[in-house]
Amino acid sequence: MKSLSIIIMLLLACVGRNNDQENHALAEDDFRVLGYLFSYSNWRLGYHTTDFSKFTDINLAFIQPDHTGKIERDDIFHFIVKKAKENQTRVYISIGGGGPPEYLGEFLTPEKRQVWIDEIMAFTTEYDFDGVDVDLENALINEHYPAFVKELSDRLKSEGKLMTAALASWNGDNIADETLALYDYINIMSYDKTGPWNLDKPGQHSPYSMVGEDFEYYHVKRGVPADKLLIGLPFYGYGFGPGAPGSLRYHQIISTYPDAHLGDEISFPEGGTLYYNGPQLIRRKAEFAREKGAAGVMIWHIQADGAGEHSLLEAIWDVARQK
Numbered sequence: 001m002k003s004l005s006i007i008i009m010l011l012l013a014c015v016g017r018n019n020d021q022e023n024h025a026l027a028e029d030d031f032r033v034l035g036y037l038f039s040y041s042n043w044r045l046g047y048h049t050t051d052f053s054k055f056t057d058i059n060l061a062f063i064q065p066d067h068t069g070k071i072e073r074d075d076i077f078h079f080i081v082k083k084a085k086e087n088q089t090r091v092y093i094s095i096g097g098g099g100p101p102e103y104l105g106e107f108l109t110p111e112k113r114q115v116w117i118d119e120i121m122a123f124t125t126e127y128d129f130d131g132v133d134v135d136l137e138n139a140l141i142n143e144h145y146p147a148f149v150k151e152l153s154d155r156l157k158s159e160g161k162l163m164t165a166a167l168a169s170w171n172g173d174n175i176a177d178e179t180l181a182l183y184d185y186i187n188i189m190s191y192d193k194t195g196p197w198n199l200d201k202p203g204q205h206s207p208y209s210m211v212g213e214d215f216e217y218y219h220v221k222r223g224v225p226a227d228k229l230l231i232g233l234p235f236y237g238y239g240f241g242p243g244a245p246g247s248l249r250y251h252q253i254i255s256t257y258p259d260a261h262l263g264d265e266i267s268f269p270e271g272g273t274l275y276y277n278g279p280q281l282i283r284r285k286a287e288f289a290r291e292k293g294a295a296g297v298m299i300w301h302i303q304a305d306g307a308g309e310h311s312l313l314e315a316i317w318d319v320a321r322q323k
Helices: 002-030 043-049 076-086 102-108 113-127 145-158 208-221 250-256 279-291 312-320
Strands: 032-038 057-061 090-096 131-135 162-167 185-188 229-234 236-240 247-249 265-267 273-275 296-300
Touching: 032 043, 032 312, 043 076, 057 076, 057 131, 076 090, 076 113, 090 113, 090 162, 102 113, 113 131, 113 145, 131 145, 145 162, 185 208, 208 229, 208 279, 229 279, 236 250, 247 250, 279 296, 279 312, 296 312
Parallel strands: 032 057, 032 296, 057 090, 090 131, 131 162, 162 185, 185 229, 229 296
Antiparallel strands: 236 247, 236 273, 265 273
16 A cells, blocks of 8 residues: 555656646747846745746846956856756846946946956856846946947857847837847836835836836837737835835735735825735736737746735736636
């Protein structure tokens, strides 16, 4: 009986794995689910708590050089890439971000550009990453940006690797069409319409209308094919006014406010309001991406999701599994 129980357990485990792989394949064939794995260099924590089978693509945010242009090595990257490949998940390094090192702009200049690109290529090759996500924002989209992107693109393509970008509609006009065309995929940051930095304009920082506006900007106005665009989804919220928290991740929201999954805003007796994207709004945005023939959706960021039946990722997968 003991041996029979073991056999049954093994069979059930195989069925579970096959179901996960089938669900993953559905998304990979037709609908990308990309998540940013965010870390302040503590990749071990993010690595152990991420279900790679739930993503077709993962970006490690952020991989930065030191002041000499070197990127610190760590064996954890071998484990991350191995785990990704075991789940048929592509994994990229993401460079830049909203709060990059102050000296990063120096590595876009002609004098130092090659040093950083050489290091990026050495790093991606050493750990067998699938590509690089260029998340250069604000002042880093400058006169040196086009040449950096072109040279990095040439090097990555020569090695059969992909190059993506995290862009918003508000900074898109600063990038020429020929530079946009170099990216294999564009992850549209359809969020942060407002926030704690703009307290005199309270409201939903990532409304449903923003998805349509951003998609139209890149697809219609800029001519980027729909199947190169991923719709960005926020797994966090911002509060405005008395009694409202300034910023919370989604898992903090639903653990603090039990009925939060039923909507996308919470009003406080003192007069303030917390705005976020609940499961219904996230599902609508994922459905928009499917209906428009977009490549899929992008998530900022993986660790901010809640567990269990009210998970935002599960709402996305309800759409990803559709045919």
